[in-house]
Amino acid sequence: MIGLRRISQGLSFLALVGVVLARGAQAEVPYFQHAVLSGLLPPMEERLPTNPLEVTPGKDQVIGNYGGKLRTLIGNPSDVKLMFVNGYARLVGFTADLEIKPDILESVEVSEGRIFTMKLREGHKWSDGHPFTSEDFRYWWEDIANNPKLSPAGPPAPLIINGELPTVEFPDAKTVVYSWSAPNPNFLTDLAGAAPLLIYRPAHYLRKHHVAYIDPAKLSPVQKIKLKAWAANHNRLDNLYKFDNPNLPTLQPWRNSTPPPATRFVGKRNPYFHRVDPEGRQLPYIDELIFTVSESKLIPAKAASGDVDLQARGLRLQDATFLKENEQRSQYKVLLWETARGSHFTLYPNLNSEDATWRKLMRDVRFRRALSLAVHREEINDILFFGLAVEGNNAVQKQSPFYTEELRTKWATFDLDKANALLDEMGLTERNNDGIRIMPNGKPLVIVIETAGEETEQSDILELINESWEQIGVEVFTKPSQRAVFRNRIFSGETVMSVWSGFEDGIPNAQSSPAARAPTSQTSYQWPKWGQYFETKGKSGEPVDIPEAQHLFELYERWLASTNDDEKAEIWREMLNIHADQQFTIGVVGAILQPVVVSDNLRNVPREGIYNWDPGAQFGIYHPDLFWFEN
Known part of the structure; x- marks a missing residue:
């Protein structure tokens, strides 16, 4: 009798499992079925909000299937x-x-x-x-x-x-x-x-x-x-953004399950994520994200070998031909997305430099204009970007209603005669035996341009800039360092000039915030101490002491107070004109195409898109929670 009772109980349990699977197999996420059946997790309908956010697949997207691990490479932990x-x-x-x-x-x-x-x-x-x-x-x-x-x-x-x-x-x-x-x-x-x-x-x-x-x-x-x-x-x-504490609860589609230090991070799906597809199935479709740390210079080769399912980080337009050659062998496709920054490569004269001589030079608009006029943008575009980039200032791209040719080209055409004349006008007429101008302190005019040392592309561009700047008596020395060191040196005023990408929002409209165009952030490398002064409410940093920069700040405050779109648009145009005229940042080339490697099995990645940090969050606005694997 005891044996029969156990058999009966076992059959009852199996029957119960069968009922649960029959009722919920289509709705329940397979990844969580065992946990639900074991009582470790409530069923999907109890995990979702009462009114979850229904996400409708967009262009090039369809309703997908569950499962899979998405592999990608990152440059550092x-x-x-x-x-x-x-x-x-x-x-x-x-x-x-x-x-x-x-x-x-x-x-x-x-x-x-x-x-x-x-x-x-x-x-x-x-x-x-x-x-x-x-x-x-x-x-x-x-x-x-x-x-x-x-x-x-x-x-x-x-x-x-x-x-x-x-x-x-x-x-x-x-x-x-x-x-x-x-x-x-x-x-x-x-x-x-x-x-x-x-x-x-x-x-x-x-x-x-x-x-x-x-x-x-x-x-x-x-x-x-x-x-x-x-x-x-x-x-x-408690840093939700850094995502480095696996014990910190999150609201993201995947939660990091790997504590640092590590070279491989695993993101596991969030059982309580608030979005569903049109059929009411909980997102995301993909079960896990695998982020593997790799040397940046090796990312293109690893992507070409099929080591990734989705990759844009660490890939450049120059890699596109090599990546295309390996598409069939490694079973992926290379997409080329547009970028939306004001400029892909930008020079940042540090107006807050601690060195008094350099500070005075960098704050002279003639000096900044001369440097910009002596950048041979067409040569850089042809050699490094196949002539596909847009040459000009760190301004706005053609998709923006504020775009004009003058904003793109003012003080940004190649004119060595005008550049030399501006430097002569400043009194920098004396040169050493190598033809390099002598600064007021008696030292040769050698600009140390600091980089985060993460991309060889920056070194290649700076080498070409050095060749053209030597023709106006200015020499370049490149100094790479780790990103944290690089930023701290800028913030402290130790740098003279640095390199980074341009304004993130290169396609603004009247409603877009122009905060980045005013001294409001320490991470604006042209005026870090003015930005820090604003961010800390005057407790550290330095107050703005250049009229044009102060005017930018006043315009930004006017934009904040305005509720009229026409007035906001006029404020934007004035701020953009000031930047083009003052050359607070020196743009080189923009509108670079971004290679995106996508596994042949990965679905719902748009064939056309904008790859941008803000707005955009890289892939974020295209809903990676909707990406799925066909097999």
Whole structure:
């Protein structure tokens, strides 16, 4: 009898499994079926919000199938953050048409351009299954942003309008309200960024590490000692963007499961992700992301060998021919996407250089104009970009309503006579035996141009620039360093000139924020200390002390206060004209085509797209959660 009872129980269990599979096999994600049947996870309908976001496949996309591991290569471990960037789950996000729509939020209502009422989705959960509510917003605002230990400079500068912080309210578990007395047209754009303004944190996880929620009486002597460093520990654990803490709950389609240091990071699908396809199936389609660290110079060769399923990072237009030759052998396709930066390669004279002689030279507009006129852009384009690039300033691309030929070419045509005349006019007439001009301090005019050392392309361009600059008596010395060192040297004023890509938003319209064109960010390498002064509300850095740069800042403030699109457009045009005239940054070539390697088995990657950081989040606006493997 006992044996029969066990057989009966076993048959009952199998029958139950059969019923569950019959009812839910099509709806339930196969990756989670075992966990659901084992009781480790609730079924899909209980994991989703009551009103999930339905994502409709766009151009070149269809409803897909579940499964697979997507392989890609990254240049260094910190690039694990690209799981967050490309996952592109934001409170509000850009569509492929660059319109802003609710994403994590169920809705957002904007009143008078200054009151933002955000509604959360009922039943939305973090990746660990804990409810996502207004408490997560309250915790960030009250316990992090306004805690002097965790945020010494106070809340982020983008939240300050006319010196005023927002009023932040939490009427109920599903509602968050941010309001100012004046319009804040950047707010939604900031929330939608590739590296967005993150105004929430998983309170249930971080409270355990916050001194306000820890009872010292319950701690051991060793724990009490560690408590003294609670703020540093909290900051280390709570960076949603860096994506380097596998224990930190996330709202992204995949969660990083690998702690650093590592050379291979695995992103596993988030069981509580809030999006579904038109058939009601939970996204993403792909189960795991595999991010493998590789030397940047080896990425093209590894991609050509079929070691990736999707790759753009580390690939250049110069690699396209080599990659095309290996398409059939390695079973992939090479797509060429447009880019949208103001310029692909840009020189940044550091107007905040610590060296008094260099500071004076870099701040003389004649010097910046001369350097720009002596860049042989056509030669660079022909030799390195097959003549396919657009030569000119770090301005806007043709897709922008503000584009004009003058913006592209002013002070950016090759004219050695005019360049030499400008330098002579400055009094830099004396030269040494090698024909290099002598600076006022008696030293030869040798500009050390610093790079992050990540791309040989930069060295190739600088070599060509050196050849043309020598004809005006200026010599170039290139100094590569690691990215963190490179940035810190710029921020401290140790650099004279640096190289980076141009303005990220090269296709702006009247509603786009012109913040990057004004001294508002330390990461603007032409004026890092002015940007730092703005970001820290005057606690560090230097106040702007050049009239033209101050005027840019005033124009930006006018744009912030305006609610009229025509006025906003005029402000944009004036700011762009100032940049072209002043040559605060020296653009070289733009509109570079970006090779994108896509495995033959990978579906829903658009054949045509814009590869850009912000707006765009690289692949983010094209919904990688909709990408899927045919086999």
